[in-house]
Amino acid sequence: MTRHRILGLGLLLVLALMPVLTDLAGQPAFLSLMTRILIYGMAAASLNFVLGFGGMVSFGHAAFFGIGGYVVGFLFFHQTEGTLFLGLIPGTSQLLITLPAAVLVSGLVAALIGTLALRTGGVQFIMITLAFAQMIFFFFVSLKTYGGEDGIIIRRANELPFLNMRDKATFYWVVLAITTLFFLGLRRVVNSSFGAVLDGLRQNERRMAALGVPAFRYKLYAFVLSGMGTGLAGALMANFLRFASPDMLHWTKSGELMVMVILGGVGTLFGPFLGAGAFMVLESVLSSWSEHWPLALGLILLVVVLGTKGGLMALVSRLGGRK
Amino acid sequence: MSVVLSVRGLRKRFGGLVATDDVTLDVAAGEIHALIGPNGAGKSTLVNQLSGELVADAGTIHLMEEDITGLSVAERVARGLGRTFQITSLLDDMTVMQNVGMALQAHEGGNFRIWDAVQKRRSVWERAKAILRDSLLTGREAALVADLSHGEKKQLELLMAMAMAPRIMLLDEPMAGLGHLESQAMIGQLEKLKAQTAILLIEHDMEAVFALADRVSVLVYGRIIAQGSVDEIRSNPAVREAYLGAEDELC
Ligand SMILES: Nc1ncnc2c1ncn2[C@@H]1O[C@H](COP(=O)(O)OP(=O)(O)O)[C@@H](O)[C@H]1O
Numbered sequence: 001m002t003r004h005r006i007l008g009l010g011l012l013l014v015l016a017l018m019p020v021l022t023d024l025a026g027q028p029a030f031l032s033l034m035t036r037i038l039i040y041g042m043a044a045a046s047l048n049f050v051l052g053f054g055g056m057v058s059f060g061h062a063a064f065f066g067i068g069g070y071v072v073g074f075l076f077f078h079q080t081e082g083t084l085f086l087g088l089i090p091g092t093s094q095l096l097i098t099l100p101a102a103v104l105v106s107g108l109v110a111a112l113i114g115t116l117a118l119r120t121g122g123v124q125f126i127m128i129t130l131a132f133a134q135m136i137f138f139f140f141v142s143l144k145t146y147g148g149e150d151g152i153i154i155r156r157a158n159e160l161p162f163l164n165m166r167d168k169a170t171f172y173w174v175v176l177a178i179t180t181l182f183f184l185g186l187r188r189v190v191n192s193s194f195g196a197v198l199d200g201l202r203q204n205e206r207r208m209a210a211l212g213v214p215a216f217r218y219k220l221y222a223f224v225l226s227g228m229g230t231g232l233a234g235a236l237m238a239n240f241l242r243f244a245s246p247d248m249l250h251w252t253k254s255g256e257l258m259v260m261v262i263l264g265g266v267g268t269l270f271g272p273f274l275g276a277g278a279f280m281v282l283e284s285v286l287s288s289w290s291e292h293w294p295l296a297l298g299l300i301l302l303v304v305v306l307g308t309k310g311g312l313m314a315l316v317s318r319l320g321g322r323k
Numbered sequence: 324m325s326v327v328l329s330v331r332g333l334r335k336r337f338g339g340l341v342a343t344d345d346v347t348l349d350v351a352a353g354e355i356h357a358l359i360g361p362n363g364a365g366k367s368t369l370v371n372q373l374s375g376e377l378v379a380d381a382g383t384i385h386l387m388e389e390d391i392t393g394l395s396v397a398e399r400v401a402r403g404l405g406r407t408f409q410i411t412s413l414l415d416d417m418t419v420m421q422n423v424g425m426a427l428q429a430h431e432g433g434n435f436r437i438w439d440a441v442q443k444r445r446s447v448w449e450r451a452k453a454i455l456r457d458s459l460l461t462g463r464e465a466a467l468v469a470d471l472s473h474g475e476k477k478q479l480e481l482l483m484a485m486a487m488a489p490r491i492m493l494l495d496e497p498m499a500g501l502g503h504l505e506s507q508a509m510i511g512q513l514e515k516l517k518a519q520t521a522i523l524l525i526e527h528d529m530e531a532v533f534a535l536a537d538r539v540s541v542l543v544y545g546r547i548i549a550q551g552s553v554d555e556i557r558s559n560p561a562v563r564e565a566y567l568g569a570e571d572e573l574c
């Protein structure tokens with residue numbers, strides 16, 4: 001317990017010093033890589049909440065990622081145009097409003113998709129979540145007002161009081177703070193009464209029903225929470241890229257999130273962050289070598305999954321001695 | 324005695340096979356009603372309809388005078404219907420203690436809380452400890468369910484069902500696969516459980532049935548061919564013909 005705490009604090013310290021370290025090393029690109037890893041880590045951890053902890057293999061999480069991003073995009077667009085979204089909602093570029101709005105909207109969409117998709121299971125669930133995500137993808141592509149296929153350019157990152165969000169280091173620190181809170185919150189949820197029931201449902205739904213636990217509403221709740229977390233990550237990503245586009249909603253994005261989870265360790269708290277890190281580093285290294293990098297990535301994924309039996313997290317636990 | 328569970332005219336077909344054929348039976352408070360019959364008679368199918376996993380084609384089920392025919396599994400559990408599975412169905416990645424704890428947690432409610440700590444639910448864990456201390460699984464609290472013996476799993480099924488404080492318990496072959504000593508222990512336990520809950524006991528161990536049952540129903544090809552006290556069933560010619568004569572085939 002204490003050992004975990006020391007490790008965690010040490011890691012947090014290194015992460016907090018990252019802007020200084022990358023500056024000293026003259027590697028500013030590495031800071032933006034780190035920012036993206038943290039953001040994708042949150043998205044992957046959110047997916048892992050349903051996939052690993054809840055046993056629901058969603059292949060549609062790009063929908064929530066993209067919607068989170070588009071909420072930021074819409075609000076920015078209407079603020080600069082001085083118009084109302086749907087003739088009702090004024091735009092804004094205040095992060096303290098755009099983030100909660102993104103979380104709320106992705107949660108609502110997750111509730112809708114979950115209500116329909118969770119009536120099925122197994123392969124059907126995978127296909128239905130994918131189908132919904134594709135519908136949302138094409139819906140956004142068709143929105144010509146908001147750039148259609150090109151998406152919305154967000155010229156300035158959202159603002160926070162007293163902070164200069166245009167500064168890369170400041171932006172990184174804000175993302176790091178949010179990631180830290182996200183991680184602590186996720187850990188809390190996993191260890192809650194709800195988390196225990198979700199774990200039970202993953203293991204044996206029939207047994208849980210015999211204990212009087214109706215699976216559907218618990219799984220839906222988990223799905224909504226997961227959608228909210230993914231939407232949060234999407235909103236931050238739109239701020240980071242200064243861009244919200246259908247790319248964020250593409251089914252390959254759902255696949256990438258899934259790869260991060262599997263690479264890092266399904267059903268672990270920290271694994272998805274490791275997986276996101278490994279994925280982003282591999283992507284940037286491999287893509288500079290060859291345009292066929294996804295093939296190499298696939299091979300590496302195969303080796304990691306078969307070789308570690310539980311992803312990088314299992315490897316780390318084994319190297320660190322006891323579990 | 325008041326009737327806890329009342330089944331009227333229950334019917335279930337699987338394609339051309341009539342698995343439950345006009346089954347009518349009552350289980351009264353404080354009694355063990357045994358349901359016997361050869362393999363494939365439709366005993367498990369009946370239990371699954373009573374528990375709500377299968378939907379009956381016709382007939383009604385009442386629990387404490389309330390019609391529960393259309394209710395879901397979880398809704399029936401909430402009204403006091405408990406069960407064990409013939410093929411044990413447990414939370415394999417969890418310990419014995421966590422399994423009992425889950426039953427208590429489910430029974431207690433408050434499980435949409437995402438901000439509490441399940442480890443700190445003292446009422447759950449203290450009761451789980453007490454239940455296990457007084458059980459045959461004492462000393463095995465920390466064992467993973469996947470590592471339990473068959474007999475231990477059967478015990479855990481029973482403990483979890485009882486932790487829910489049911490009004491009626493459906494026991495689907497609780498002694499199947501147990502050794503002689505384990506069976507004897509189980510018989511002793513069921514004897515004691517009678518005081519706490521009504522029991523519908525599906526069993527093919529005749530010794531157990533005759534030792535425990537207050538009433539017996541005999542199911543053959545989905546139909547109840549005889550119903551009565553242990554003595555009546557023993558001496559019933561139709562039952563004898565159906566299979567008490569061929570005792571070895573009985574299951
Ligand atoms: N889901 C099902 N679909 C089709 N047939 C079934 C199904 N479940 C059980 N049966 C059939 O119904 C009959 C009764 O089975 P079951 O209730 O398991 O008997 P018992 O528990 O008395 O041994 C058997 O012939 C079995 O093959």
Ligand SMILES: [Mg+2]
Binds near residue numbers: 366367368409
């Ligand atoms: Mg059976």
